[in-house]
Amino acid sequence: MRIDIMTLFPETVSAVLHESIIGRAAKKGIVEINCVQIRDFTDNRQKQVDDYPYGGGWGCVMMAQPLKACLDSILSDASQLRTRVIYMSPQGKTFDQNTARRLENDYDRLVLVCGHYEGIDERFIEECVDEEISIGDFVLTGGEIAAMAVADSVCRLVPGVLSDEQCYIGESHWEGLLEYPQYTRPEVWEGREVPEILLQGDHAKIEKWRRKKQLERTISKRPDLFSKFTPETKEDADLLREIEKDKKRIKLTMPLSYRPAVTGDIPDILKITDDARESLKRFGVDQWQGPYPERYVFEADIDRKECFIILHGEETAGFFTLSVNEEEDYRNITDGKWSNDLPYCVLHRSAVSAKYRGTGISAFMMKCVKQQCALLNRQVIRVDTHRKNKAMLKLLRDSGFSYRGNLIISSEEGHDPARQAFDIVLK
Numbered sequence: 024m025r026i027d028i029m030t031l032f033p034e035t036v037s038a039v040l041h042e043s044i045i046g047r048a049a050k051k052g053i054v055e056i057n058c059v060q061i062r063d064f065t066d067n068r069q070k071q072v073d074d075y076p077y078g079g080g081w082g083c084v085m086m087a088q089p090l091k092a093c094l095d096s097i098l099s100d101a102s103q104l105r106t107r108v109i110y111m112s113p114q115g116k117t118f119d120q121n122t123a124r125r126l127e128n129d130y131d132r133l134v135l136v137c138g139h140y141e142g143i144d145e146r147f148i149e150e151c152v153d154e155e156i157s158i159g160d161f162v163l164t165g166g167e168i169a170a171m172a173v174a175d176s177v178c179r180l181v182p183g184v185l186s187d188e189q190c191y192i193g194e195s196h197w198e199g200l201l202e203y204p205q206y207t208r209p210e211v212w213e214g215r216e217v218p219e220i221l222l223q224g225d226h227a228k229i230e231k232w233r234r235k236k237q238l239e240r241t242i243s244k245r246p247d248l249f250s251k252f253t254p255e256t257k258e259d260a261d262l263l264r265e266i267e268k269d270k271k272r273i274k275l276t277m278p279l280s281y282r283p284a285v286t287g288d289i290p291d292i293l294k295i296t297d298d299a300r301e302s303l304k305r306f307g308v309d310q311w312q313g314p315y316p317e318r319y320v321f322e323a324d325i326d327r328k329e330c331f332i333i334l335h336g337e338e339t340a341g342f343f344t345l346s347v348n349e350e351e352d353y354r355n356i357t358d359g360k361w362s363n364d365l366p367y368c369v370l371h372r373s374a375v376s377a378k379y380r381g382t383g384i385s386a387f388m389m390k391c392v393k394q395q396c397a398l399l400n401r402q403v404i405r406v407d408t409h410r411k412n413k414a415m416l417k418l419l420r421d422s423g424f425s426y427r428g429n430l431i432i433s434s435e436e437g438h439d440p441a442r443q444a445f446d447i448v449l450k
């Protein structure tokens with residue numbers, strides 16, 4: 024692919040396009056980018072390229088003569104090539120990935136004409152231009168930025184410019200969808216984790232997750248693009264059905280509140296505990312996998328007025344137990360230490376009903392935990408969780424807790440007793 028750019032600023036355009044990936048491809052001779060000074064083709068001594076518009080009006084118009092002479096010079100050695108002369112213009116068809124693919128596929132040589140001032144003499148467009156391309160519904164001072172965008176996006180499709188064609192297949196706009204989200208190291212940044220599925224090495228699952236994300240984000244970010252998309256595979260159709268189902272998940276329409284739990288709440292609390300037990304099992308977390316926490320544990324929590332339930336309207340959506348009693352297992356923290364030795368509250372048992380997962384109830388629950396701690400005149404909350412309990416780890420980090428070290432807990436006999444310790448000092 025050879026691209027000639029007719030411009031009043033050849034050095035600027037050339038400097039940009041001879042950098043980085045396209046620059047390296049040009050060095051290897053995979054693409055050729057040639058920036059030509061229009062001013063060199065004027066037939067007047069002042070090298071003037073523009074003049075006042077007939078009929079009056081603001082600004083100047085680029086004259087047809089230097090443009091035509093410049094184009095003739097460029098095309099003088101192009102007779103054998105499939106050539107396209109394109110005027111960069113706010114009046115052109117809006118550029119997109121399909122146009123980039125068409126230009127790369129159908130032509131060996133593109134001549135990109137950059138206008139300036141008020142534009143160029145209409146007769147040059149009629150006489151010499153095959154196509155007008157705009158990079159969007161706005162007006163630039165010159166065509167250079169538009170030409171660089173077109174040259175860059177066409178060149179990266181030329182075989183050999185990118186290391187692998189997979190680099191652009193599947194990218195945003197390749198087949199009418201946006202790309203899935205991308206992550207790189209570290210695994211946790213500012214408390215935000217890379218999605219678990221990307222760390223497990225199961226490529227089939229990763230592919231499915233990525234495709235679902237492509238569909239989801241096209242639906243939410245670019246409904247105009249998605250309206251033109253038709254699923255052609257059973258996999259896409261299934262994923263779209265799944266996305267529809269996700270959308271029907273419960274929405275929080277009622278006020279959220281919390282109150283101390285009473286004995287009558289125990290059936291709800293046990294049901295939510297069973298949901299959580301199932302979910303932890305599914306994710307391979309050896310926490311709550313025995314009988315603990317049993318009914319009597321919650322009865323005792325309620326007796327001590329330490330158990331609270333979260334309500335969505337009248338419905339129990341979750342629970343937590345916050346205690347002011349010192350936790351013996353917390354005395355022996357290893358690989359770190361607690362933030363301070365102040366009296367603390369312990370967040371013991373907490374869970375959100377399966378029905379309410381992903382609705383923001385957990386974040387609300389953490390606010391209630393902090394509020395309750397303040398009401399108890401304590402400034403510090405300590406908590407532990409299993410290292411594989413990603414949901415809880417994320418919730419703790421998102422709620423401002425810091426990892427403090429490791430613990431061994433005694434309450435779950437026969438199961439993995441190792442826990443990670445977190446605390447937060449309330450302002």
Ligand SMILES: C[S@@+](CC[C@H](N)C(=O)[O-])C[C@H]1O[C@@H](n2cnc3c(N)ncnc32)[C@H](O)[C@@H]1O
Nearest residue numbers: 111112113138141142157158162163165166169
């Ligand atoms: C100020 S503009 C001229 C606009 C022109 N008077 C009009 O209203 O259509 C000067 C030059 O910038 C370039 N240009 C401006 N906006 C552009 C866009 N959205 N896409 C491509 N080129 C653009 C064209 O080459 C144009 O000749």
